[in-house]
Amino acid sequence: MIEIKNLSKIYNTNYGEFKALEDINITINDGDIFGIIGMSGAGKSTLLRCINLLEKPSSGHVVIDGQDITGFAGSQLLQLRRNIGMVFQRFNLLMQRTVKDNVAFPLEICGVPKADRDKRVAELLELVGLADKANNYPVQLSGGQQQRVAIARALANNPGIILCDEPTSALDSLTTSSLLQLLKEINEKLGVTIVIITHEMSVVNKICNRVAVINDARIIEQGVTKEVFSNPQHEMTKLLLSDLIVVKGGEN
């Protein structure tokens, strides 16, 4: 379980203080696929990055499985990060490493012996359907395939949580669907909690059981996806959802 309590993030910029997050309270349960939606600049990435402390909260707490991690530093912080996978919009694969060495990367960082690494990498590539690409380099893969590699990499250390920052934004709709399917499978089979940022309402609709809407640094609405989507309370949520309704209208 991830509990975010009264969390704020203030950036000191050349123009003075900038509040990127204000008094955020969210609870993400084990096994959730939790969506975070909001307009560009709302603070989604900042919030996600606070969960593994890539961004240090200015105040408030992040509690994971009952342990307050906000003050973690040094080896404790490295250990925490090793147990949280992360997937990025632009894949961020190491371009000079093969597919299998990319997946092995987090294992190398943890000092897993070579033989165990190879075995684990083979399993993971099987899981994401890229066993035949093990020795290819990222440049030889399509965007969708690269993101699958990134997902395999995020899973390497058997993390309990995966953080995804707009994982499908660089992909076409068909590829997006198959990737979402993969994330759902991972969530169901392995019980991994997934936190996913997106600006595509259809993504939330397809896989998120719960969702939070963030606007202008604040959470304006959160709850079970079906409820939030069928009965949005906030104007911004309605605005975001109008996008989905148009798409649905087109499909029917």
Place this chain on the structure above:
Amino acid sequence: MAEFIAEYGSLLLQGTIDSIVMTALATLFAYVFGLPLGILVTITQEHSILPCKPVNVVLGWIVNIGRSIPFIILLVFLMPFTRALVGTATGVRGAIVPLVIAATPFVARIVETSLLEVEAGLIEVAHAVGATVKQIVFKVMLPEAKPSILVGVPLTFITLLGYSAMAGAVGAGGLGDIAIRYGYYRYQDIVMFATIVLIVIIVQIIQSGGMWFAKKNDKRIRK
């Protein structure tokens, strides 16, 4: 032509070998010192992985001072130091010391430029998987910057080849030495011309060979 080769062939061959050995050794040592220096200058920068302003500022100064002294002045200035270090300030041996000292800051800067090209997203991945500073340097920054760093090697070699010719002026041996002794002092233009041709050939080979090798090592190029 046959006559020319008979008279100057072995001299020019020896000069070529001296130039190449001197430059290659200097390049090697310049990387031994310049690579770590370049890494340190990069990672101690403000938003990098081991920010440390005092270290960064001091190293930056050293690099800048090293780069701003013209080689010919450095060469003369260093003579006592060179003599103390390798026993002589002339010949191939004596030339290597100033060459290395001149090239180390140069190498540090080009290594820095290469490392800064590594995408921030990749460093972020490394942080996200809990990598240490050392792991980020050796498993992410250096391997990802490798093709670019390799491009710097022929660049350094060629720069040093030019410097080594200047060192010829103080009797360092090599093609520069021959050009000055025969071309300048004895007015044998043909010998000077031959040294120029040889230097151009060396530069061409090193440049295209180096680029080929760097490209071959870049996995971002689809094959």
